[in-house]
Amino acid sequence: MAAISREEVAHLARLSRLAVTEEELDRFAGQLDVILQSVARVGEVAAEDIPPTSHSVPLTNVYREDVPAPSLAQDAALSGAPDAYEGRFRVPRILDEED
């Protein structure tokens, strides 16, 4: 059985606001399935006494002092943006998010 369905890929694409064609859905579902099946094999060797790992280094409590550091200048901050207006990033209207 496939680890991810075509419908799930379509749903994820919608959540990520990606326009995906019908052909691409088929192709990506197949590719993602291979990846997920491979990752799932890790679970087969994990015994009861091996807890899930979220971090590869056994560190906790790494904090920074609450001291200001220089920020970017406004023009530098906006320099990589495709579009800007009066010091703000200009983005297309996002559909279907609010009324």
Place this chain on the structure above:
Amino acid sequence: MTTIALPSYEDATSRYETVIGLETHVELGTQTKMFCGCKTDFGAEPNTQVCPVCLALPGALPAMNGAAIEATIRIGLALNCDIAEWCRMARKNYFYPDMPKNFQTSQYDEPLCVDGHVDVVVDGKEYRIGIERVHIEEDTGKTLHVGGATGRIHGATESLVDYNRAGIPLVEIVTKPVPGLGELAPEVAKAYVAELRDIIRSLGVSDVRMEQGSLRCDVNTSLNKPGEEWGTRTETKNVNSLRSVERAVRSEVIRQAGVLDGGGKITQETRHFHEDRGDTSPGRSKETATDYRYFPEPDLVPIAPDPAWVAQLKSELPEKPSTKRARLREEWGISELDMQSVANAGAVELIEETIAAGASPAGARKWWMGELARRANELGIELSAAGATPAQVAALQKLVDEGKLNDKLARTVLEGVVAGEGDPAEVMAARGLEVVNDTGALTAAVDEAIAANPDIADKIRDGKVAAAGALVGAVMKTTRGQADAKTVRELILARLGVS
């Protein structure tokens, strides 16, 4: 569109039970953001407090602000929570331009603080509000929708984004569902937010100003018939003042009762509260938790607060606002009901500071609960934003106590102070408002009044002292209110030989 007949609030609560829940977001007052060293100043030029981390430029890595973790733990402790011995940050994935990373760094199933409570008093009765969780996350950027007529996204052609706020530490405080409040649900909700605000303010970790958005509240409401299961809840956002908390619950109870009366079903949705109309309208349908695809944040290591440190933070918590109120009530010599009004108006600290600046408890309370509270109410703003400082109020009361201002003039001076004309003494000088203490000028005005009203003067001479009021009025008129009524009265009686 058909209009559903809405029941009255009393009618709705007589037939339905309410369950409310509150999610409150508090922006911490740290010097820097949650994951980078950018400043957090309010009102800076757009996109001047941003860096590669909070703009999510490729390769940038977050570094956790230790002060924000400490503040969150202190909030948790003040709300009687247990502090997690070990927990992680999580990514909440969603695609919207208010977060350039396309995820918000938050906490999911491992909040830093769990299972606390807050006690609030409404109409002399105590209610315990359970706290489900307190977690730390980051605030989002501010989007401005342009091209449409309303400023909302509807009809807008594009959005302008300022990321100064993106990444500011944000603490989310979620209550357990609160059933059984009956018709008092709106008042209890308001009292809870007020208590929460006072507690957090006492910790000094946030300025908790609703009008500036450093304390924001979402209100969940559901209705059910007695004996039945809890109903479907809606989440009302955009509730930006204490008064709105109360109004939002009330309007949602009425709306839902109307829908249920008509045989309809409540849709689980986000609704927006409209300050001007006092009701809510539907917002976006909520993505489900699985749609957010939460997973542990790989770029930040787990948080594991040392129990000894947590115990120390607990022992160093300030006096609880409710304990402090009880103590101040004794010191000020006022009733519990009066103290509750003071607390509900957000005036405890303001009055305390005014007294510390030299005013008497009665004098301090009079201005904050009188003129200034009225103004704050009319404008729908916090009392602390009404335009006068404790030092100014204390100075005003001192001028009254010294006899330089009478009550009426003091009100006028206060108007000038809140209008930004300066301290009371400056307003007084600039507007030429001082009680006329020049006895010569007053005596002349009194003699003039007596001469102009011989009938009244005769009555007074005959012992009808009450008639003096008319002459006092005449003198006040010629001195344009700038005389002390008591002095004028004494002077009139003395001139007519009846004192």
